[in-house]
Structures are given as structure tokens and as C-alpha cells.
């Protein structure tokens with residue numbers, strides 16, 4: 001495992017939509033382990049593959065007692081409730097932006113082994129999941 005350098009605002013990889021994962025292999029599992037370790041090292045809530053220079057639809061998240069990763073995620077919104085509040089990003093260190101998000105989400109995707117998985121998130125975790133999936137679309141806030 002390795003702690004990877006994080007790409008910062010201005011790097012074109014951050015504004016390029018990431019490609020879907022098509023091969024669930026050892027390289028993908030290594031990417032997920034490195035995302036996990038880098039996220040832990042940075043004490044962050046989420047880290048998307050483009051933030052370490054890899055243009056694939058993968059991210060890791062860590063919210064209090066819930067941690068994991070998703071490959072090729074899609075979002076469902078179970079209700080229209082919204083939240084508004086400050087949001088940070090490891091690629092824009094030290095800055096927080098008031099960002100309106102949905103309050104409740106269900107993120108569906110796959111594990112690095114290719115098994116279907118879904119994560120239901122409310123509040124901060126919902127905000128994190130929306131932020132990370134924005135990264136996969138090349139969107140920063």
C-alpha cells in the first residue's frame with residue numbers, strides 16, 4: 001500500500017470526466033487500497049481516483065463509523081430534502097464552500113471484486129457521496 005500525492009485545483013485531471021471501470025483486477029484492488037490509505041493519512045471524508053491522477057470511476061469514503069469504496073457508482077435520491085452547509089475538498093486544502101446538497105442518497109455500485117453494493121447515506125455521508133461522485137464527473141463544487 002502507499003500514500004499517494006493528491007492532485008490540486010488547477011490540475012486538468014480534476015476537471016476531466018472519469019472512465020467507467022471495465023476490468024476488476026488486482027490493479028483495481030491496489031488502487032482502492034491506496035485510496036483508502038491516502039484518505040486515512042489525510043483524515044479526509046472521501047477521495048476519488050482522479051484526485052490521485054487516475055481517470056477511473058472509483059472513490060473511497062470514511063464517515064465516522066462507515067467506510068468503504070464504490071466502483072462505477074450511481075446516485076438515487078429517495079426524497080427531495082436538501083441540506084446547505086460548508087464543504088471542503090482535499091484538492092483545495094484549507095477552503096470551505098457553502099454547497100447545497102440532497103440530504104439523503106443511495107449510492108449504488110460495485111466493490112473492487114465486482115460485487116454489487118449500495119450505500120445509504122444521510123447528512124454528512126450523503127454530502128460526501130455526492131461530492132465524490134461529482135469528482136468522477138470532473139466537477140469541483
Ligand code: NI
Nearest residue numbers: 088089090091
Ligand atoms: Ni473533493
